Amino acid sequence: MICPRCRSKSVETVKVAPGGAWQVHQCTCCWYGWRNTEPAARTVPERFPEEFRLTRQAITDAPELPAVPPLARPVHADAQGAGDER
Amino acid sequence: MPYDDLRAFLDALDEQGQLVHITEPVDPEADLAVAANAAARMGPDAPALCFERVTGYPTGRVAVNVHGSWANHALALELPPTTPVRRQVEEFSRRWESFPVPPEYREAPPFLAHTLHGDDVDLYSVLPLFRLNAHDGGFYVDKAAVITRDPADPGHFGKQNVGIYRLQCKGRRRFGIQPGSIHDIARHLRSAEERGEDLPVAVALGNDPVISLVAATPMAYDESEYELAGALRGAPAPIARAPLTDLDVPWGCEVLMEGVIKSRVREIEGPFGEFTGHYSGGRRMPVIRIDRISYRTDPLFEHLYLGLPWTEIDHLMGPATCVPLLQQLRAEFPEVVAVNAMYTHGLVAIVSTRSRVGGFARAVGLRVATTPHGLGYCKVVIVVDETVDPFDLPQVMWALSTKFNPADDLIQLPVMPILPLDPSSDPAGISGKVVLDATTPTAPDRRGRHTAPVQDLPGTGVWLEKLRGMTDRARR
Structure with a gap:
C-alpha cells in the first residue's frame, strides 16, 4: 500500500473497526490519514487531487510555524562569553 | 444552576x-x-x-x-x-x-x-x-x-x-x-x-x-x-x-x-x-x-464542524471576541459603547463610540488595530456614532453611506501583522489594515453637512409596542 497523497510506502494500518467495517491508514512520511471506505479522491493515488498532493521536497521545504527559536545560553555561559569579549 | x-x-x-x-x-x-x-x-x-x-x-x-x-x-x-x-x-x-x-x-x-x-x-x-x-x-x-x-x-x-x-x-x-x-x-x-x-x-x-x-x-x-x-x-x-x-x-x-x-x-x-x-x-x-x-x-x-462561514465556530468565537475588545478599549476610552467583532474572529470589527474631540473616532479605530487581539485581526475597523448599533448592520451601512467620506475618513495602514491564516495576507502574516471613520465629525472638525439629522418621532416606541401587540393577537 502507498500513501495516496505523497506515494510513500511508509503506511501503517492504525485501526481496524470491530467486525471489519473499515480500516484507518496513516502515512508516516506526510502524515496523511484516511479510512479505506472514503471516496477514491481521498484514497487512490491516481485520483488524489493534484493541488493537494505532496512531494518529499515540498514536505522538507515547508515553513515552520512557529519557527524553532535559538537555544538560550545558560547563565554561566553568558558570563563566560562576556569575559571572552573583554 | x-x-x-x-x-x-x-x-x-x-x-x-x-x-x-x-x-x-x-x-x-x-x-x-x-x-x-x-x-x-x-x-x-x-x-x-x-x-x-x-x-x-x-x-x-x-x-x-x-x-x-x-x-x-x-x-x-x-x-x-x-x-x-x-x-x-x-x-x-x-x-x-x-x-x-x-x-x-x-x-x-x-x-x-x-x-x-x-x-x-x-x-x-x-x-x-x-x-x-x-x-x-x-x-x-x-x-x-x-x-x-x-x-x-x-x-x-x-x-x-x-x-x-x-x-x-x-x-x-x-x-x-x-x-x-x-x-x-x-x-x-x-x-x-x-x-x-x-x-x-x-x-x-x-x-x-x-x-x-x-x-x-x-x-x-x-x-x-x-x-x-x-x-x-x-x-x-x-x-x-x-x-x-x-x-x-x-x-x-x-x-x-x-x-x-x-x-x-x-x-x-x-x-x-x-x-x-x-x-x-x-x-x-x-x-x-x-x-x-x-x-x-x-x-x-x-x-466542531467548520467550513464556509457561518458555522458553529462563528457563534463560539463571536461574543467571546467582542467582549475583551470592548473591555480593553473602554479601559482607555470610556466613550466606547459597543463592539461587534463577530466576523471571522474579528477580522472585521465595528465599534460605536461617543466623540470626545474632533478626530477621536479614528484614534479609537487605530487602538482597535493595536489591541492584543487586533495585532492578528481587526483588518477592517468601522467606527460609528454611539447612536448606531454595531450589531444592526443596516444601521452600520446607513452610517457608512452618509457619514463616511473616502477623501478623509479612510485611514490606511500598510504592512501590518495579521494571522497567517488570512488568505488575503501577502506574505502570509502581513496585511494592510484600514479604519473607516463613519462617525459625525466633532468640532473643530466641521466637515460635511450633518447638523440636521432626522430622528424617530416622539411616541414611536409606544406605537411600536402597541402595533406588535396587535399583530401578535391577529396571528394567534
Whole structure:
C-alpha cells in the first residue's frame, strides 16, 4: 500500500473497526490519514487531487510555524562569553 | 444552576428542544460532517446533534454543533434561547465585570474511570475520529481545551493557558498542533524550546459549555480562563489536577489526554478547512506525544464542524471576541459603547463610540488595530456614532453611506501583522489594515453637512409596542 497523497510506502494500518467495517491508514512520511471506505479522491493515488498532493521536497521545504527559536545560553555561559569579549 | 459537564448541558438542550438525537446508523464519512454542515445552515435556532450509532465505533457517541446557534449560545450562558445577540454580548460583558472568580478544586473527576498509559494509549480506539472537510490532511480534534503553563513562571495561575487549537491525529498517541505565533501557547512553547525542554500539555475534550467559550476568548496573557469561567457561570469553575502533568484541567471533561509538546520538533501538518472558509496547511508544526489518556465510560466525542462561514465556530468565537475588545478599549476610552467583532474572529470589527474631540473616532479605530487581539485581526475597523448599533448592520451601512467620506475618513495602514491564516495576507502574516471613520465629525472638525439629522418621532416606541401587540393577537 502507498500513501495516496505523497506515494510513500511508509503506511501503517492504525485501526481496524470491530467486525471489519473499515480500516484507518496513516502515512508516516506526510502524515496523511484516511479510512479505506472514503471516496477514491481521498484514497487512490491516481485520483488524489493534484493541488493537494505532496512531494518529499515540498514536505522538507515547508515553513515552520512557529519557527524553532535559538537555544538560550545558560547563565554561566553568558558570563563566560562576556569575559571572552573583554 | 451552572453546568458542570457536557452531559448536563446536553440534557438542558434536550429539554429546550435544542438537541436532536440521531439513532439511525451513520457512517463516519461523510455522514457525520455533512450532517454537522447542514445543522450550521439551519439558522439562529439550529440544534446540537448527538449521533448514537456510528458504523465501526460500537460505543462511540459524537456531539456536534453544541454552540452552533444563537439559541444554544444563549443557553450556554443560561439565558433564554430567544435572547437577542446584542443582549447576549452585553450579558457576557456584564458578567466579565466580576472577573476574576477563583476556581474550585474538586476530587474524583469522572474522567478517572478509565486510563491507558504509554504505548497502550490508542486515540483511534477511544475517540470516534472522522474527517471534517474533503481535503483535510487527516482526522482532527478541534474543540478541545489545550492547557499549558509558562515554563518561566510555572506557579503563576493566570499565565496557565486554556485555549482551543487544531489537533491533527497522526498516530495512536501523536497529534500535530497549530500554535499560532500570537497565541499564548506559542509563548509557552518558545520558552520551553529556548531551554531545550518538552512542554507538558493536557488536552481536555468534551467540556461544559462555558469552558469552550473561555477557551475561545482572546484574554490577556496573565488572565486565567478558569477565573473568567467562574465569572460567566456566576460560580467557581470546577477543576481538577491532571494526574500525570499536574496541570489544572476541567473537572467534568469527557476525555483527558496528557503528554508533552516535543521540544524543537516540527512536522508537516494539514491542510485543514479553517474558520476563514479556506483550507490552510503545508507548514511544519509542533508535535504532541500523548503519554496518558483518561476517560469517562462511553465518552462523548464533542466535535466542531467548520467550513464556509457561518458555522458553529462563528457563534463560539463571536461574543467571546467582542467582549475583551470592548473591555480593553473602554479601559482607555470610556466613550466606547459597543463592539461587534463577530466576523471571522474579528477580522472585521465595528465599534460605536461617543466623540470626545474632533478626530477621536479614528484614534479609537487605530487602538482597535493595536489591541492584543487586533495585532492578528481587526483588518477592517468601522467606527460609528454611539447612536448606531454595531450589531444592526443596516444601521452600520446607513452610517457608512452618509457619514463616511473616502477623501478623509479612510485611514490606511500598510504592512501590518495579521494571522497567517488570512488568505488575503501577502506574505502570509502581513496585511494592510484600514479604519473607516463613519462617525459625525466633532468640532473643530466641521466637515460635511450633518447638523440636521432626522430622528424617530416622539411616541414611536409606544406605537411600536402597541402595533406588535396587535399583530401578535391577529396571528394567534
